[in-house]
Amino acid sequence: PANYDNVDSSALSCSFISVNPQELSPDSLGYPTLTDGTSIFGVHDYCDFSYAYSDERFEICEGSYEILRTWKIRDLCQPLQAGVNPVEHIQLIQVLDEDGPEIEIQDSIVVYSTTPFNCVANYVIPEPTVIDSCSSYKWSVSVSGGALFQDTFGVYTVYNLEVDQDYTVTYRAKDACGRFTRASYLLQVRDLVKPIMKCDDELRVTLVDG
Secondary structure, X not given: OOOEOOOOEOOEEHHHHHHOHHHHOHHHHOOOEXXXXXXOOOOOOOOOEEEEEEEEEEEEEOOEEEEEEEEEEEEOOOOOEOXXXXXXXXXXXXEEOOOOOEEEOOOOEEEEEOOOOOOEEEEEEOOOEEEOOOOOEEXXXXXXXXXXXXXXXXXXXXXXXXXXXXXXXXXXXXXXXXXXEEEEEEEEEEOOOOOOOOOOOOOOOOOOOO
């Protein structure tokens, strides 16, 4: 049967195999055939054949691996002979994580207001939704301005964002196989706070005659 190694045939996607493990079976990936492509099973002019196979799994990185499927086919009409009958063939099956994590961003533009007391904003960056069905991942964030700080709980806050300025917030997610993706949104800092009137309750006015 063909190899699934991106040479003979396409390698298998780990995200697909994780939900469809039955697709690794010979029913999906093929059984041995004769040199003319005829199946070794069923009615034909040749002798009958027996077969066996075994799988060895070799890890590449988290979520990616390859299977060496060793087939042994014996011609029942011929005597046993090491290396000849049964004949051996190794089928290479690769299951690969070829895509980086998927980052979901709810809004492409976020408008955020300054505080009532000055013309700068301090913005807590929300944790992104990251999807990777094959392996673990880590994420980080960068901002095109301001002062970015991460606390001990992993929460990112960017300080000193100036009013009427636009900033790009960029997430970066990297999986255990070293593949990464980026996703960004625009953060617009605006003064959305209405003026607040402040009265001096201690003011005293004295009226005099004349």
